[in-house]
Amino acid sequence: MIEFKNVKKYYKMGNNIIKAVDDISFKIEDGKCTVILGPSGSGKSTTLNLLGGMDTVTDGMIFLDGEDITKLNEKELEDYRRKKIGFVFQFYNLIQQLTVRENVGITADMVTESLDIDEILDGVGLKERKNLFPQNLSGGELQRVAIARALVKKPRVLLCDEPTGALDSETGKLILKLLKKVSKENNISLIIVTHNASLEKIADKVIRLKDGRIVSDVINENPLEIDEVVW
Amino acid sequence: MKYLNIKMLRDMKQNFTQFIAVFLMAAISVLIFSGMASVWTGLNKVVSDEVSDTNMADYYIKALGITGEDKEKLLKTDGIDKVSLSAEYTFSASDGQSEINITTVDSYDVSSFTLLKGKELLLEGQGIYLDSDYASEHNLKTGDILKIDNIAGECIEIEISGLVHSPEYFYFTGAVTETVPNYEKYGYGFVSNQTFEKLCMQLNYTTAKVKGNYISETGDFEEIFGERFICVQDRGDFAQYSRSEKESSQMKKMATLFSAVFILLSLLTMYTSMVRLVDRQKEAIGTMKGLGVKTKQILIHYASYGIFVPLLGGILGLIIGRFTVSKALMKVKQTTLYLPEWKLIHSPYSFVLIAGIMICCVFASVMAAKKVLKGNPVEIMRGNTNNSKMKKEVKETSLINHFPYGLRLAFRNIAQNKIRFIMGIVGVMGGMVLIIAGFGVKDAINSSNEFVFSKQFTYDIKGILKNSDVELEDVQYLYETAIELQTADEIKQTSLSSFEAGEFYNFYDNKENKIGLPDKGALISRHLADEMGITAGDNIKIRIPGRNEWINIYIQNTVKMLSPQGLFISKTALENAGAAFKRTGFVTDSHDANYYSDISGVKNVITRSEQLENTELVADSVMSIVKLLIMASVLLSVVILYNLGILNYVERVREYSTMKVLGFYQREIRSIAILECVITTIIGWVLGLILGRIFLKVYIKIISFDTFEWLSDASIATYVIASVIIIGVSLLVNLLLAHKIRKIVMVEALKSVE
Numbered sequence: 001m002i003e004f005k006n007v008k009k010y011y012k013m014g015n016n017i018i019k020a021v022d023d024i025s026f027k028i029e030d031g032k033c034t035v036i037l038g039p040s041g042s043g044k045s046t047t048l049n050l051l052g053g054m055d056t057v058t059d060g061m062i063f064l065d066g067e068d069i070t071k072l073n074e075k076e077l078e079d080y081r082r083k084k085i086g087f088v089f090q091f092y093n094l095i096q097q098l099t100v101r102e103n104v105g106i107t108a109d110m111v112t113e114s115l116d117i118d119e120i121l122d123g124v125g126l127k128e129r130k131n132l133f134p135q136n137l138s139g140g141e142l143q144r145v146a147i148a149r150a151l152v153k154k155p156r157v158l159l160c161d162e163p164t165g166a167l168d169s170e171t172g173k174l175i176l177k178l179l180k181k182v183s184k185e186n187n188i189s190l191i192i193v194t195h196n197a198s199l200e201k202i203a204d205k206v207i208r209l210k211d212g213r214i215v216s217d218v219i220n221e222n223p224l225e226i227d228e229v230v231w
Numbered sequence: 232m233k234y235l236n237i238k239m240l241r242d243m244k245q246n247f248t249q250f251i252a253v254f255l256m257a258a259i260s261v262l263i264f265s266g267m268a269s270v271w272t273g274l275n276k277v278v279s280d281e282v283s284d285t286n287m288a289d290y291y292i293k294a295l296g297i298t299g300e301d302k303e304k305l306l307k308t309d310g311i312d313k314v315s316l317s318a319e320y321t322f323s324a325s326d327g328q329s330e331i332n333i334t335t336v337d338s339y340d341v342s343s344f345t346l347l348k349g350k351e352l353l354l355e356g357q358g359i360y361l362d363s364d365y366a367s368e369h370n371l372k373t374g375d376i377l378k379i380d381n382i383a384g385e386c387i388e389i390e391i392s393g394l395v396h397s398p399e400y401f402y403f404t405g406a407v408t409e410t411v412p413n414y415e416k417y418g419y420g421f422v423s424n425q426t427f428e429k430l431c432m433q434l435n436y437t438t439a440k441v442k443g444n445y446i447s448e449t450g451d452f453e454e455i456f457g458e459r460f461i462c463v464q465d466r467g468d469f470a471q472y473s474r475s476e477k478e479s480s481q482m483k484k485m486a487t488l489f490s491a492v493f494i495l496l497s498l499l500t501m502y503t504s505m506v507r508l509v510d511r512q513k514e515a516i517g518t519m520k521g522l523g524v525k526t527k528q529i530l531i532h533y534a535s536y537g538i539f540v541p542l543l544g545g546i547l548g549l550i551i552g553r554f555t556v557s558k559a560l561m562k563v564k565q566t567t568l569y570l571p572e573w574k575l576i577h578s579p580y581s582f583v584l585i586a587g588i589m590i591c592c593v594f595a596s597v598m599a600a601k602k603v604l605k606g607n608p609v610e611i612m613r614g615n616t617n618n619s620k621m622k623k624e625v626k627e628t629s630l631i632n633h634f635p636y637g638l639r640l641a642f643r644n645i646a647q648n649k650i651r652f653i654m655g656i657v658g659v660m661g662g663m664v665l666i667i668a669g670f671g672v673k674d675a676i677n678s679s680n681e682f683v684f685s686k687q688f689t690y691d692i693k694g695i696l697k698n699s700d701v702e703l704e705d706v707q708y709l710y711e712t713a714i715e716l717q718t719a720d721e722i723k724q725t726s727l728s729s730f731e732a733g734e735f736y737n738f739y740d741n742k743e744n745k746i747g748l749p750d751k752g753a754l755i756s757r758h759l760a761d762e763m764g765i766t767a768g769d770n771i772k773i774r775i776p777g778r779n780e781w782i783n784i785y786i787q788n789t790v791k792m793l794s795p796q797g798l799f800i801s802k803t804a805l806e807n808a809g810a811a812f813k814r815t816g817f818v819t820d821s822h823d824a825n826y827y828s829d830i831s832g833v834k835n836v837i838t839r840s841e842q843l844e845n846t847e848l849v850a851d852s853v854m855s856i857v858k859l860l861i862m863a864s865v866l867l868s869v870v871i872l873y874n875l876g877i878l879n880y881v882e883r884v885r886e887y888s889t890m891k892v893l894g895f896y897q898r899e900i901r902s903i904a905i906l907e908c909v910i911t912t913i914i915g916w917v918l919g920l921i922l923g924r925i926f927l928k929v930y931i932k933i934i935s936f937d938t939f940e941w942l943s944d945a946s947i948a949t950y951v952i953a954s955v956i957i958i959g960v961s962l963l964v965n966l967l968l969a970h971k972i973r974k975i976v977m978v979e980a981l982k983s984v985e
């Protein structure tokens with residue numbers, strides 16, 4: 001269970017204070033797919049980064065399995081990211097000098113109980129491509145690698161910031177399908193941040209943000225399969 | 232263009248490290264080189280001015296009792312334009328504390344002197360024109376009375392008519408036992424014939440100073456002087472003058488060689504920095520191109536980067552060099568050379584150097600910009616011009632699959648940035664080489680002096696005799712003279728030392744085994760032997776001044792004799808070869824120095840520890856330059872390594888922040904980040920050790936005079952210090968980078984790319 005309790009994140013820009021996240025509270029149940037939706041600048045990435053332990057809150061508490069991560073020190077945050085969080089970026093952020101397999105492998109080495117690298121790569125459909133370098137892959141393939149990399153260390157939560165933002169819609173759908181599939185299989189909470197409203201139909205839960213505040217927080221009783229969604 | 236200039240300022244802020252690296256490199260290179268160059272340029276100028284102002288002789292003909300008639304004959308000889316006759320003798324000051332070498336001439340046509348104080352330069356008169364350095368050391372000024380003992384031991388009072396300097400006394404040590412000028416003990420002066428006769432009781436000219444382009448051929452002189460002819464020397468053989476040329480050229484070689492390595496390193500660094508700088512401007516270049524800025528304008532814009540930064544650095548170097556390097560070097564040279572004045576003159580080469588650096592930087596930035604400009608604007612903006620040269624695929628069987636990921640990364644990074652890798656190695660290596668050379672010079676001086684004054688010589692006191700018929704107790708007599716040495720190929724001026732039985736001079740072979748002085752044949756110092764291609768078993772010929780015939784000498788062996796360079800022969804062997812042994816000096820370990828200096832037949836004495844002190848004085852002064860060089864080298868290594876480290880960091884910061892987000896520990900990221908630097912440092916260090924050794928040997932060989940063989944083995948401490956410095960610098964840079972990595976704001980770093 002993930003819980004945000006009155007979380008605020010303010011940035012100081014000269015004399016202005018930017019309220020990137022302004023007093024938000026919500027809960028997310030385990031193993032569910034959550035979509036955080038909102039226009040650009042509404043505070044989605046900030047919310048995700050706070051949960052990912054990459055940024056510190058100005059105020060409020062964030063619980064993962066009952067532990068308040070805003071209380072963790074730098075060292076503990078490292079461990080938190082290492083063991084509990086998987087991250088998928090819009091621009092993949094793979095290490096260019098490592099092959100597909102190595103990119104996944106170097107992350108697998110971080111934890112004691114990782115999934116099997118080759119199995120994972122098979123799972124994301126990269127069996128044939130695993131000895132290639134990122135520069136030789138397409139955007140969709142790159143995102144698959146990123147997903148494999150995030151999954152291999154069996155995270156509690158998989159955080160995806162605009163995972164389909166740089167992809168065409170067909171490829172985007174395939175990636176979303178993959179994300180849903182693997183998170184379900186491994187009982188991982190999946191949180192997807194996007195500005196694309198058509199994604200709301202596939203989620204178990206949709207949180208809408210605007211200007212750093214929650215506009216709505218609804219549970220989707222009947223999420224659609226990705227193929228049913230019109231983009 | 233105005234906006235481009237504003238842009239340039241903004242770029243400078245953003246690429247501070249690169250600009251600073253280029254700036255510092257230019258400044259340091261110019262500082263070192265120009266600092267030294269202006270000393271020798273000034274020295275050469277002062278020397279050549281004084282040589283031409285005083286109409287200094289081109290040749291010195293030595294003969295006994297040169298007459299006016301001889302002079303007429305000389306003047307009729309082809310190629311001789313002007314002649315002055317001179318006589319000289321060294322007198323003691325009446326207080327017995329110093330000696331003055333006094334010359335008289337029949338005219339000032341050739342080799343006059345520079346009048347520094349006093350009314351006018353007279354040929355006739357009662358007074359003395361005294362060496363100004365001696366005068367100032369003894370608080371004497373024009374109009375004061377100088378008291379000198381004449382040849383009969385009577386005290387003669389002479390008024391000082393003026394203070395002078397002569398280029399014939401640039402390097403005047405006063406006695407062969409001394410190696411550095413000592414104004415307190417030795418001076419020189421000029422007097423009229425009349426005054427000279429008062430001092431010497433007689434006047435016999437022994438040197439004809441000649442102006443002209445006479446080509447050395449002694450036959451004519453033997454015809455004119457007959458038996459009285461001794462030898463002819465050209466200006467270059469005249470050590471009291473030519474030392475100034477030698478010192479100047481030594482300085483030149485020392486500075487040029489050192490700077491060459493230095494400049495090469497800086498150019499490489501500047502080049503890569505400029506390339507890197509422009510490379511990072513891809514987006515800006517693409518935008519400018521897209522906005523329709525002309526290619527030429529873009530190129531000019533980037534070329535201007537290459538002009539201003541090094542120009543400013545160069546000018547700064549020029550200015551600072553004058554107050555640091557020049558000052559220090561001048562101080563050193565002042566200990567060995569008597570000059571009427573010391574000037575610093577900027578060498579034209581310093582400006583050539585600045586221009587060269589600018590050209591290199593302009594070239595680098597324009598080339599880099601051109602490369603980037605080739606693509607279309609959109610491609611450029613998206614950063615698609617960096618065609619990373621990663622191989623397509625890695626085979627399952629590839630060896631690299633057995634390495635840890637960090638090493639794989641490092642290897643591939645290296646493979647992708649070969650030039651930078653090589654640069655890094657060259658930087659570390661260069662730093663090592665320069666530091667080893669710097670400290671090595673000190674080692675060389677110390678160990679050479681140590682060898683000369685504790686292994687070669689074991690006497691306590693060395694004395695020079697006034698005349699050869701003095702009888703002393705408990706001494707080993709020496710005969711030291713200049714000789715001409717002839718092999719099948721060449722004739723060279725060198726020295727001969729002959730010894731009566733005794734054990735104060737020790738001879739060693741190359742393996743430092745002691746060799747006795749043979750009864751047949753001579754030993755030759757190995758440096759001279761190498762130079763002239765002489766080996767043990769050869770027969771050579773020598774000629775002693777004042778004697779016309781060549782004497783055959785068999786070379787028994789070459790010996791490790793650092794100074795003096797020349798032949799060493801026992802009295803027996805010398806007499807067997809057909810030459811007379813004339814006592815010119817002695818060495819001993821009984822009594823003390825005062826005992827011998829009080830004996831009337833003894834001209835002067837010096838203790839071995841005084842001799843060592845003299846050389847240490849020179850060594851100390853050399854060290855002050857070496858220290859500057861070392862400091863510059865360290866700074867250079869810091870800049871190179873830091874620059875490389877930063878380049879590396881900036882390129883990888885996105886990867887590092889990704890890793891951080893993925894949960895890599897600080898130390899894991901750090902170890903990956905510094906691995907490349909560590910590999911570079913290790914390779915550069917090993918190569919630097921090897922190359923430093925070789926460079927030092929060459930360096931010492933080039934800067935040493937042919938009268939002294941410098942040992943060129945650096946001590947272990949030197950290698951250790953150089954290693955500690957370089958590895959320390961490398962570590963420091965890594966620490967800085969580690970700090971930067973720790974400070975990465977993940978969110979920012981990930982965002983900035985989009």
Ligand SMILES: Nc1ncnc2c1ncn2[C@@H]1O[C@H](COP(=O)(O)OP(=O)(O)O)[C@@H](O)[C@H]1O
Pocket residue numbers: 011012013018019020021038039040041042043044045046047978979
């Ligand atoms: N590091 C930062 N410094 C200052 N302002 C920031 C920073 N990060 C985000 N912001 C601001 O906070 C607001 C929310 O940003 P973000 O969470 O990235 O929005 P979204 O992801 O929904 O587009 C924006 O107005 C953005 O400009």
Ligand SMILES: [Mg+2]
Pocket residue numbers: 044045046
């Ligand atoms: Mg965002």
